[in-house]
Structure formats: structure tokens, C-alpha cells
Amino acid sequence: MLCANLKLIDVDNCLPEEERYQLSYPTMSHAQIEGLSQSVVCSMSKMKWRKSTEEFCSSVVDTLFHQAQISRHAVFLATGDSFKTISFSYRLGKSTVGAIVHDTSIAVIDLLLEEVMPVLNEEKWNAISEEFWTKWQFPNCIGSLDAKHVTIQAPNNSGSLYWNYKKTYYIVLLALVDPCYNFIAIDVGAYGKNSDGGILVNSNLGKQYA
Known part of the structure; x- marks a missing residue:
């Protein structure tokens, strides 16, 4: 229930002008980032909830900024920039960028692994084989x-x-x-x-x- 009621802030209005541009140059649309952010917020919130109610409540404010974290994570994946370069771009510490990439990667993998790379059965392997023949001979x-x-x-x-x-x-x-x-x-x-x-x-x- 808490995850369902948790609303993301409008990050565009919270970031300085020069940082708003950076939300647009990853290879994901704003809508995709926002949708993924909702899921990541719920995932990370559940992880914190398992620890203790006190720890979770103290981190609710932080979860509101996961949309911005997804953006920084997407920048890292899309550009291959170093943590140092991204830290300069966003005025964050190098270790902070590293923590964002690490924590967000775990959450994204947990959420999307079964959807993006499911375990294939014989029927799906045969379909891939047929498509290789149809598309590439x-x-x-x-x-x-x-x-x-x-x-x-x-x-x-x-x-x-x-x-x-x-x-x-x-x-x-x-x-x-x-x-x-x-x-x-x-x-x-x-x-x-x-x-x-x-x-x-x-x-x-x-x-x-x-």
C-alpha cells in the first residue's frame, strides 16, 4: 500500500537548469525513466522496510529522488562515462555516483531479469532458430x-x-x-x-x- 501511494516529485522542477538537459540525453524517454523509477522506488522501499520501520521512515525522503538516480544510472549505462566524469556533471561525490549505480543496478536486475532474459523452453529456442533462418538465412x-x-x-x-x-x-x-x-x-x-x-x-x- 505504501508503495502504491508513494508519489514521485517532479524532478525537472527540482533540478537546476543545466541539469534538466542531462535527463534527456540517456537513451530512455522521460516516460520510460519515470515508469522504471516507480518500480525501483517500490523495490528499494521494500528492501528498506525489511530492515526496520524506523530506518524505512528515515529514508522515505530519499526514495523520492530515485527518479533522478535512474537518470544518473542511465547516463552511466548509455555513455560509459567514468564515475568521476558523472560526478563532475552532477556535482556529486564520486563514491555517491558509485553507490547510485550499484544500488540501482541491483534493483533494476531484480525487477527486469525475468522479463528481459527469461529462461527459454524448447518452443522458444525453436522460434529463435526459425527467425534466424527467416531474417538472416x-x-x-x-x-x-x-x-x-x-x-x-x-x-x-x-x-x-x-x-x-x-x-x-x-x-x-x-x-x-x-x-x-x-x-x-x-x-x-x-x-x-x-x-x-x-x-x-x-x-x-x-x-x-x-
């Missing part, structure tokens, strides 16, 4: 697989686990997509030395269908 294809190597500073005591033939340290972001470029499954954080096929075999998806 690839027979018996159930997904397009590729990986992105992200440069990192090697963690302490990690040895050569993240070392890659490109002569630096990486983690791997692996994605399987359907013929319309929608994600079917992802694997995040594999060692830079591993091959795409090896990462897939050892991922939850690979183990499920092995």
Missing part, C-alpha cells in the same frame, strides 16, 4: 555469440588469470543474442585468458544445456 542457429574484453587493473594475488594475449589484463563480458539483437543470456566477469567457447561451456547457460 542461418539454418539451425539459436543465437549469436560474442565477447567484449574490458581492461582492468589486475586484482591482488590473481597471477596471470586475467592476462590476455593482447598483453594486458581483462575481464570478459560474453553475450548471446537473438536475430533481433535482444539478449538471450550473458556472462560477466570471466578471466581474460579464456576463450569465448570456454566461457560459454562453463557458464550457467552452457552447463544447463550441456
Whole structure:
């Protein structure tokens, strides 16, 4: 009931003029951000409610600003800017931006994972295969697989686990997509030395269908 009655403030009227523009340049419309904000507010509010009534009440004011948090989170995802750059843009501390991205990412994943990347059954796999043939003329294809190597500073005591033939340290972001470029499954954080096929075999998806 509390979530249903919680109303978001009009962030546009609360932000300085130069920050209002920044709400528009992520790749989400204002309506999409507002709709997602409502869900995230409820999700985060329920998380706080589980802790204690006193803690929850003290954070109600903060939840009213989750729409602005979604905007900053969208900026991070859409632009790939560093926390430092975003902190300068919004006049926030670097650690504050990091906390916003971390907390909002968890809430968004909890809310949308089953909707965006549900576990597929045989019927859906067959539909993907048919669509690959219809759209791209690839027979018996159930997904397009590729990986992105992200440069990192090697963690302490990690040895050569993240070392890659490109002569630096990486983690791997692996994605399987359907013929319309929608994600079917992802694997995040594999060692830079591993091959795409090896990462897939050892991922939850690979183990499920092995």
C-alpha cells in the first residue's frame, strides 16, 4: 500500500537548469525513466522496510529522488562515462555516483531479469532458430555469440588469470543474442585468458544445456 501511494516529485522542477538537459540525453524517454523509477522506488522501499520501520521512515525522503538516480544510472549505462566524469556533471561525490549505480543496478536486475532474459523452453529456442533462418538465412542457429574484453587493473594475488594475449589484463563480458539483437543470456566477469567457447561451456547457460 505504501508503495502504491508513494508519489514521485517532479524532478525537472527540482533540478537546476543545466541539469534538466542531462535527463534527456540517456537513451530512455522521460516516460520510460519515470515508469522504471516507480518500480525501483517500490523495490528499494521494500528492501528498506525489511530492515526496520524506523530506518524505512528515515529514508522515505530519499526514495523520492530515485527518479533522478535512474537518470544518473542511465547516463552511466548509455555513455560509459567514468564515475568521476558523472560526478563532475552532477556535482556529486564520486563514491555517491558509485553507490547510485550499484544500488540501482541491483534493483533494476531484480525487477527486469525475468522479463528481459527469461529462461527459454524448447518452443522458444525453436522460434529463435526459425527467425534466424527467416531474417538472416542461418539454418539451425539459436543465437549469436560474442565477447567484449574490458581492461582492468589486475586484482591482488590473481597471477596471470586475467592476462590476455593482447598483453594486458581483462575481464570478459560474453553475450548471446537473438536475430533481433535482444539478449538471450550473458556472462560477466570471466578471466581474460579464456576463450569465448570456454566461457560459454562453463557458464550457467552452457552447463544447463550441456
